[in-house]
Amino acid sequence: EVQLVESGGGLVQPGRSLRLSCAASGFTFDGFAMHWVRQVPGKGLEWVSAISWNGAGIGYADSVKGRFTISRDNAKNSLYLQMNSLRAEDTALYYCAKGQNTYYSPNYFDSWGQGTLVTVSS
């Protein structure tokens, strides 16, 4: 059974940084692209970033480009999201999601974690 467990969320001041992690199990992690998708509580979903199986292909939403960095460690079955220069509008529940093939696009999101909440506020 695929399991994705996010961690690292919390309360952070505007302009500061935070690093999210996603621990994966139940599948061959290095065989699939991975994504981050966020959701403001009570609102819709927004794709944030994705990385291909070997890290060679990476994509970002325009809203986070230049501030967020996605990475993965296949030896540790882990996905990461380094978030810098955080803004109030980055406040959301951040989901880790598994793609269904090796490259990050085009994909659909076939398994999701339960999310980790990031709150950006002074």
Place this chain on the structure above:
Amino acid sequence: QSALTQPASVSGSPGQSITISCTGTSSDIGFYNYVSWYQQHPGKAPKVMIYDVSNRPSGGSDRFSGSKSGNTASLTISGLQAEDEADYYCASYTGSSTSYVFGTGTKVTVL
């Protein structure tokens, strides 16, 4: 990249069929056959119901079906059941720097 447009709410009685629309542009839904649909119950993570416009994941319910015409995709739920009450989101590959765009979401209510 603007969000895809979905109706805010759709309702139906048990056993009925309902259809949720998802309208994009010629740069996303109209150009690519990479539309997917997600079901989200309150406090839960989304779950894929349809991918690549009309395909169901392994083990998925055959009461859910998808289609596309021009810039609009649709999700149909047949034989509506109480457990289908949830939020539904469409998503499309865009081919642009923001690779994926989601819909605004539709709340399905079973009367």
